[in-house]
Amino acid sequence: METLLFLVDGRTPNQLRPLTCSRNVLNRIHGSASWSQGDTKVVAAIYGPKSGTKKGENLEKACIEVIWKPKTGQSGKPEKEYEMILRRTLQSICLLNIHPNTTTSVIVRVVNDDDALLPCAINASCAALVDVGIPLNHLAVAICCGVVESGFVILDPSKIEEQKMKAFVHLVFPNSVLSVLPEESLHVGDEAKEHGLISSVTHGRMSVDDYLHCLERGRAASAKLSAFLRKNLQSQVPSNT
Amino acid sequence: MQHEKRSLTRNCTIWCRSQRHMEEKASASPASFISQAVVPGDVVLDLTNFSNHTIKLGGGLYQNCDAISVMKSGELKFSKPNKYWVESSQKRYVPCVEDHVLGIVVDSRSDNFLVDIKGPALAFLPVLAFEGGTRRNIPKFEVGTLLYVRVVKANVGMNPELLCMDASGKAAEFGPLKDGYMFESSTGLAQMLLGSPTCSILVALGKKVSFEIAVGLNGRVWVNAESPSNIILVSNAIMRSENLSGVQQQIMVDSCFREFKDL
Numbered sequence: 147m148e149t150l151l152f153l154v155d156g157r158t159p160n161q162l163r164p165l166t167c168s169r170n171v172l173n174r175i176h177g178s179a180s181w182s183q184g185d186t187k188v189v190a191a192i193y194g195p196k197s198g199t200k201k202g203e204n205l206e207k208a209c210i211e212v213i214w215k216p217k218t219g220q221s222g223k224p225e226k227e228y229e230m231i232l233r234r235t236l237q238s239i240c241l242l243n244i245h246p247n248t249t250t251s252v253i254v255r256v257v258n259d260d261d262a263l264l265p266c267a268i269n270a271s272c273a274a275l276v277d278v279g280i281p282l283n284h285l286a287v288a289i290c291c292g293v294v295e296s297g298f299v300i301l302d303p304s305k306i307e308e309q310k311m312k313a314f315v316h317l318v319f320p321n322s323v324l325s326v327l328p329e330e331s332l333h334v335g336d337e338a339k340e341h342g343l344i345s346s347v348t349h350g351r352m353s354v355d356d357y358l359h360c361l362e363r364g365r366a367a368s369a370k371l372s373a374f375l376r377k378n379l380q381s382q383v384p385s386n387t
Numbered sequence: 388m389q390h391e392k393r394s395l396t397r398n399c400t401i402w403c404r405s406q407r408h409m410e411e412k413a414s415a416s417p418a419s420f421i422s423q424a425v426v427p428g429d430v431v432l433d434l435t436n437f438s439n440h441t442i443k444l445g446g447g448l449y450q451n452c453d454a455i456s457v458m459k460s461g462e463l464k465f466s467k468p469n470k471y472w473v474e475s476s477q478k479r480y481v482p483c484v485e486d487h488v489l490g491i492v493v494d495s496r497s498d499n500f501l502v503d504i505k506g507p508a509l510a511f512l513p514v515l516a517f518e519g520g521t522r523r524n525i526p527k528f529e530v531g532t533l534l535y536v537r538v539v540k541a542n543v544g545m546n547p548e549l550l551c552m553d554a555s556g557k558a559a560e561f562g563p564l565k566d567g568y569m570f571e572s573s574t575g576l577a578q579m580l581l582g583s584p585t586c587s588i589l590v591a592l593g594k595k596v597s598f599e600i601a602v603g604l605n606g607r608v609w610v611n612a613e614s615p616s617n618i619i620l621v622s623n624a625i626m627r628s629e630n631l632s633g634v635q636q637q638i639m640v641d642s643c644f645r646e647f648k649d650l
Contacts, residue, residue, distance in 0.1 A: 248507045248508070277477075279477035281427075281447075281459060282428070282459075283427065283428065283451075285426060285427055320428065323430060324425070324429045326430060326431060380426075
């Protein structure tokens with residue numbers, strides 16, 4: 147029997163922190179978006195596509211480079227790790243063969259860090275990619291799940307809650323799509339396509355059951371995030387007179 | 388009349404933005420998605436039921452096995468009999484054939500000018516691509532010259548090519564634009580300004596002040612008028628008009644001119 151657990155700010159474990167997203171926040175940049183979950187806020191700016199790829203990159207495809215700028219201090223190893231994870235995630239959602247031999251630069255600037263930084267950055271970068279107009283095969287929504295000692299899973303923990311957890315995992319899922327095709331064709335095997343996983347980064351030790359439990363919670367939350375992102379993108383579609 | 392000519396081109400251009408022409412089997416009409424906002428990943432057309440129909444896809448859509456999916460966020464549009472595209476507004480431009488754009492010269496080579504048209508790659512403008520152009524009378528464009536040009540080749544992976552004359556070889560207003568003021572905006576605003584019938588912001592401004600305007604489908608707009616204050620008024624009014632409806636644009640223009648008279 148699960149006892150009711152309330153988090154520090156009064157949320158239930160299944161509730162996400164308040165989300166805000168705005169696109170086209172920076173004037174001179176080709177595309178930008180800011181995303182905040184609770185107190186964590188990240189701004190992503192995108193330049194591109196620009197001609198030419200970096201040395202050693204595949205000329206048949208577009209190249210994505212990510213620069214992560216922390217709130218204070220110099221970029222170090224954690225920033226390099228974030229850059230690599232973000233780059234791999236964005237490469238899997240972009241259609242890279244539409245603009246071959248080009249480079250798109252994604253610059254992520256942390257405005258405030260209250261944990262769940264990587265999911266916030268992924269969400270912001272995805273919204274910024276839509277703002278620039280880079281062709282995507284689907285959107286990505288990211289969520290952070292934490293596991294406490296008793297095996298209980300909490301969604302979207304803040305820094306205070308993170309200290310009490312034994313492990314947490316960042317999950318990135320594809321968004322839920324509208325389709326004219328019948329439901330079955332969207333399934334791969336037995337699973338619905340939107341239940342696929344794009345990225346998963348874990349910190350700390352957790353059992354396999356805890357991980358699967360996190361995946362389940364994460365998927366449920368990704369549906370809500372998808373709906374939020376869709377509504378946000380639709381409201382900024384200019385209406386033609 | 389100038390608006391008419393450009394708007395005709397604009398209507399042709401939108402559907403010419405097919406990256407591929409496809410002959411596919413088509414099926415039940417996806418009427419549920421037409422004129423709706425779509426996001427990347429949405430599947431809007433099922434091709435297994437269409438039979439012996441040709442569908443033309445414009446920007447923002449691509450073929451994924453037996454279905455057509457969306458790759459840019461925007462509004463799905465349909466034009467009879469068989470053209471689908473996603474209308475969206477960006478700050479950058481994707482070059483398409485037969486678009487009229489405003490480019491800025493960044494370099495000149497022996498046989499080409501390199502022109503920036505806000506796309507992924509620099510465009511080439513051959514030095515002979517002018518009316519009556521020969522090796523003897525090559526125009527001398529300095530770096531930074533603003534040109535009104537036409538895109539003739541826009542292939543994936545290659546630099547686009549431009550021409551400074553129309554299909555019959557006449558100059559027809561293409562070429563360098565002197566004086567005036569150029570500002571950058573989004574491709575959506577440029578399409579609205581080039582729409583037919585003439586959009587209400589231009590009609591409203593035309594009633595108050597006389598001016599000359601060149602709109603590039605890549606999001607650049609050039610305005611010229613007798614006095615600098617008129618140029619600034621017209622430019623500011625156009626920049627502010629992007630997300631307003633026809634009536635709101637009219638009201639905004641009236642308030643701009645009232646404020647100006649009060650100064």
